[in-house]
Amino acid sequence: MIELRNVTKRYEGQAAVELLSFTVEAGELCVLIGPSGCGKSTTLKLINRMIEPSEGEVLIDGRPAAGVRPELLRRQIGYVIQSIGLFPHMTVAENIAVVPRLLGWSRQRVAPRVEELLDLIGLDPSLYRAKYPRELSGGEAQRIGVARALAADPPILLMDEPFGAVDPLNREVLQAEFLKIQRNLKKTVVFVTHDLDEAIRLADRIVLLSRGRLVQIDTPENLLSHPKNKFVRNFVGGDRALKRLSRFIVSEHLQPAASIALFDAQFGTRIAALKEEGKRFVWITDRSESLFGWIDLREVDGLANPKLAVTRATGADIAVRSSASLREALSRMLGQGIKVVPVLDDAGRLVGEVSLADIERMTGT
Amino acid sequence: MRVAEDPLGLAPSARPAHRRSGAAASAPSRSRGYLRWAFTLLAIALFGLAVADMPAWKAALSLLFPGSTELVYPRASLAALVGEHLFLVAVSSAFAIGLGLPLGVLVTRQGGRAFLPLVNDLSSLGQTIPPVAVLALSVPLLGFGTAPTVLALFLYSILPIVRNTIAGLNQVPADVIEAARGMGMTSAQCLFRVELPLAVRVIMAGVRISVVINIGTAVVGAVVGAGGLGTAIIAGLVRENSAFVLEGAVAAGLLALLIDQLLGRVEELFAREGW
Numbered sequence: 234m235i236e237l238r239n240v241t242k243r244y245e246g247q248a249a250v251e252l253l254s255f256t257v258e259a260g261e262l263c264v265l266i267g268p269s270g271c272g273k274s275t276t277l278k279l280i281n282r283m284i285e286p287s288e289g290e291v292l293i294d295g296r297p298a299a300g301v302r303p304e305l306l307r308r309q310i311g312y313v314i315q316s317i318g319l320f321p322h323m324t325v326a327e328n329i330a331v332v333p334r335l336l337g338w339s340r341q342r343v344a345p346r347v348e349e350l351l352d353l354i355g356l357d358p359s360l361y362r363a364k365y366p367r368e369l370s371g372g373e374a375q376r377i378g379v380a381r382a383l384a385a386d387p388p389i390l391l392m393d394e395p396f397g398a399v400d401p402l403n404r405e406v407l408q409a410e411f412l413k414i415q416r417n418l419k420k421t422v423v424f425v426t427h428d429l430d431e432a433i434r435l436a437d438r439i440v441l442l443s444r445g446r447l448v449q450i451d452t453p454e455n456l457l458s459h460p461k462n463k464f465v466r467n468f469v470g471g472d473r474a475l476k477r478l479s480r481f482i483v484s485e486h487l488q489p490a491a492s493i494a495l496f497d498a499q500f501g502t503r504i505a506a507l508k509e510e511g512k513r514f515v516w517i518t519d520r521s522e523s524l525f526g527w528i529d530l531r532e533v534d535g536l537a538n539p540k541l542a543v544t545r546a547t548g549a550d551i552a553v554r555s556s557a558s559l560r561e562a563l564s565r566m567l568g569q570g571i572k573v574v575p576v577l578d579d580a581g582r583l584v585g586e587v588s589l590a591d592i593e594r595m596t597g598t
Numbered sequence: 599m600r601v602a603e604d605p606l607g608l609a610p611s612a613r614p615a616h617r618r619s620g621a622a623a624s625a626p627s628r629s630r631g632y633l634r635w636a637f638t639l640l641a642i643a644l645f646g647l648a649v650a651d652m653p654a655w656k657a658a659l660s661l662l663f664p665g666s667t668e669l670v671y672p673r674a675s676l677a678a679l680v681g682e683h684l685f686l687v688a689v690s691s692a693f694a695i696g697l698g699l700p701l702g703v704l705v706t707r708q709g710g711r712a713f714l715p716l717v718n719d720l721s722s723l724g725q726t727i728p729p730v731a732v733l734a735l736s737v738p739l740l741g742f743g744t745a746p747t748v749l750a751l752f753l754y755s756i757l758p759i760v761r762n763t764i765a766g767l768n769q770v771p772a773d774v775i776e777a778a779r780g781m782g783m784t785s786a787q788c789l790f791r792v793e794l795p796l797a798v799r800v801i802m803a804g805v806r807i808s809v810v811i812n813i814g815t816a817v818v819g820a821v822v823g824a825g826g827l828g829t830a831i832i833a834g835l836v837r838e839n840s841a842f843v844l845e846g847a848v849a850a851g852l853l854a855l856l857i858d859q860l861l862g863r864v865e866e867l868f869a870r871e872g873w
Contacts, residue, residue: 283780308782318777322795332781381781391780 234259235280235389235421240289242275242445249275250445252289257438259388260419264432267442268468273425276442277391280423281310293389308335311382311420315394317374319366325351325377326362332385350380353414372403379411383418392424396431406579408434409482409556429469433457434479434558441465453480474596478560481595483553487576487585492516495525495540504530504539516575517543522582524548524575552577555584559595562587631866638859645856649677655845663841671830671842680849682825686744686816687857690751691809698756698808699801702763703789714764721760724753729818737822747819754815755808762804766797802865806858813854817846827853 235257242250250272257263265273278284280291282303291298298306319328326347333343351358354376366374375396382390396404396411412435415422426432432439433453441448441456449461457473460466469476491510493503495517507515508530519525524547532542552575553562565574572589648654655676659669670676698721704710705717732750740746770793778788794801820828827846834842 281780283776304782304784306782307780312777312780314773314777314780316771316773318771318773318775318780320774320778320792320796322792331778331783335782335787 234292234294235423236292236295237276237279238290238292240276240279240286240291242272242279242284243287248445250279250286253442253445253447254289255440255447255450257421257423259421262415262422262424262435262437263440264424264426264436264438265440265442266426266429266432267448269427270444271442272445273427273442274393275445277393277423277425280389281307281312281391283307308332308385309387309389311384311387311390313378313382313390313392313395315397317378317398319369319374319377319381321366323365324362325364325366325369328366328377329381329384331381332387336385338385346384350383353383354380355410371399372407375399375407376410379414383414383420388421390420390422392422394426395424397426397428404431405554405558405561406556409484411435412482430476430479430558430560433476441468453477475560475563478563478592478595479558481559482555483557483559483562483576483587484555484584486559486591486595487555487587488591490516490575490583490586492518492583493528494518494520494522495543496520501539504528504533508533514573516583516586518583524552524577524581524583527575548575548577548581551575552583553587554579559587559592563589563592566592634866635863638856638863641859642856645852649680649849652676659841659844662844666839666841668839669841670845671833673833674825674829676830676845676849679825679827679829679846680853682829683813683816683819683827683850683853686747686751686819686824686826687809687812689744690748690816691755691805691812693748693752694756694759694808694812695805697752698759699763702760702767702801703794706764706767707785717760718764721757725757727753729754729815730821733818733822742823744819744824746822747816747824750818751812751816755812758804758808758811759801760804762807763797763801766800766804767793769800770796798868799865802861802868806861806865809861810854810858813850813857817850 237253237255240250240253241248253272253276265276267273275284279286280293280298282291282298285299293306293310320331323331326344329347329350330343333346338346347362348358351361356373356376361369361373361377366377369377375398378395382392396407399407408431424432424435433456436453438450438452439456440450443464449456449465451459451461454477456465457469457477460469491507491512493500493507493515496519497503504515513530515528515530517525517528526543526545526547528539528543533539536542551565551569551571553565555576555578562574562576566572566589573586575583576585576587578584652670652675656669660666663669671679701717701721705714729750732753733746736746736749740749774792774796775788778792779785783791816826817828817831819826820832827850830842830846830849834840834844834846
């Protein structure tokens with residue numbers, strides 16, 4: 234649990250953060266958000282004493298943070314920054330092992346922990362253990378950054394725009410992975426972002442700051458449905474219903490999709506069977522189970538070869554990834570003028586579909 | 599001032615130590631590293647043999663100066679001159695490194711930043727005063743021989759070390775330091791585990807430049823009787839015997855090349871493969 238009590242930070246008389254009070258409960262993912270210069274990063278750094286408050290106090294599990302030596306305090310708090318800051322002269326394994334080593338863990342204890350963490354973030358230890366940071370992609374480096382912060386199993390995690398420097402596609406994947414990890418580990422997380430969609434997608438609660446002061450602290454749903462004042466309304470914008478869709482992940486709402494492999498020997502028979510079931514649109518996959526196109530069963534009639542009715546469409550054109558949000562699925566539908574989008578897994582295989590009706594059900598509740 | 603802001607153009611922008619392009623492939627560079635070591639040690643051994651073998655020098659010089667009767671400086675063996683020369687260089691460089699490195703570290707710490715301009719100016723000043731002038735000024739105080747020479751060489755060689763230490767530490771990315779502190783490293787742990795390892799290439803480059811310049815400059819020591827290869831050169835100038843001059847100059851040049859090679863190998867030891 235983290236508690237800020239009337240915390241103020243002044244720089245040369247100018248308040249960066251003023252009389253800030255809020256509590257982050259244990260196991261809660263709390264997102265700090267606001268326009269640039271609102272003091273969100275400063276607030277984060279006040280928690281691990283990278284910045285010392287001018288007034289007020291920070292309590293961690295009920296004890297004042299100021300009572301602990303900053304180094305010892307920080308070793309109990311995971312820290313991830315936007316630029317990651319992996320140590321370029323250390324391998325991935327050495328980077329992850331930094332805090333455990335600072336805490337004096339034995340070699341026998343550190344090595345399996347590194348493996349465990351690499352597994353957790355989905356990178357094969359035998360491939361990644363000995364790599365240097367310059368050999369990693371942005372997304373991989375960011376995953377290692379998270380693994381490094383989790384290394385000594387700290388109860389608290391501070392994350393300063395951790396996915397800010399990653400491209401949008403990878404950001405979604407990282408967010409989904411992080412949510413999955415967080416659901417298992419239940420860390421107390423304070424997460425800074427300027428991306429409202431990210432905040433809505435990840436947060437248990439959102440702390441909205443403006444000019445160093447707290448404006449509203451609420452769950453994403455409440456922030457969107459009951460903005461406290463004009464500032465909040467403007468900040469969350471007019472597309473609040475759309476933004477709520479960001480909280481739902483496609484993989485949790487997908488429906489099984491009817492599909493046929495293009496080279497299926499029984500192509501014709503299967504088409505007929507599906508038609509019998511009353512289906513109209515069926516996805517067509519190629520040899521590698523990735524999307525090849527779709528077929529409108531109404532157009533099959535009278536054709537010598539039903540394959541002639543197949544419309545070519547690749548995943549890049551019309552599909553969404555299972556880690557994407559329903560908001561993106563909707564955007565795809567609008568962009569392509571379709572009411573159902575196919576869903577692909579990370580390997581590009583068809584795993585299901587999401588329809589406009591599914592999405593309407595979500596916005597209704 | 600002979601050495602500009604950025605000795606050898608090793609500025610961070612030119613070659614950031616933390617992110618060189620794929621050149622540092624791991625496995626093949628290791629075997630090539632052994633080869634380079636073997637080559638360097640072989641060259642040093644050959645130089646040692648040549649220095650120890652006076653007749654060989656005489657034979658070589660007699661080809662250049664067929665008429666001359668005195669081909670090598672008679673009052674000391676070449677090996678002894680090289681030994682004295684190395685001693686002067688070693689002592690003055692040890693002082694320069696021993697003072698320059700901590701000074702460079704100090705002025706890049708939070709508490710020492712105020713001294714950065716002062717240290718920069720003082721080390722530049724050391725480089726701008728010609729060593730001969732330092733000798734002339736210090737002999738009345740320190741007497742003849744080793745002491746004033748070591749002082750002159752020390753003052754002359756501290757600049758590249760201080761400057762490269764500062765440049766090397768300043769080019770460590772701020773986010774890396776923030777991460778180190780944020781993870782709970784003390785400032786000393788951050789310095790020794792993160793900053794110095796990332797700065798070591800640039801610092802070593804400064805040491806290399808400094809030592810090589812020092813080997814050339816140490817020739818002046820002969821003027822005040824400190825010995826070294828300058829002795830043969832000055833004797834040659836006085837007696838108008840070019841063979842003596844060549845003996846001292848060639849040996850000093852070869853020595854500088856060899857030490858540079860050797861320090862290059864040491865530099866490679868510090869920089870771990872892979873990054």
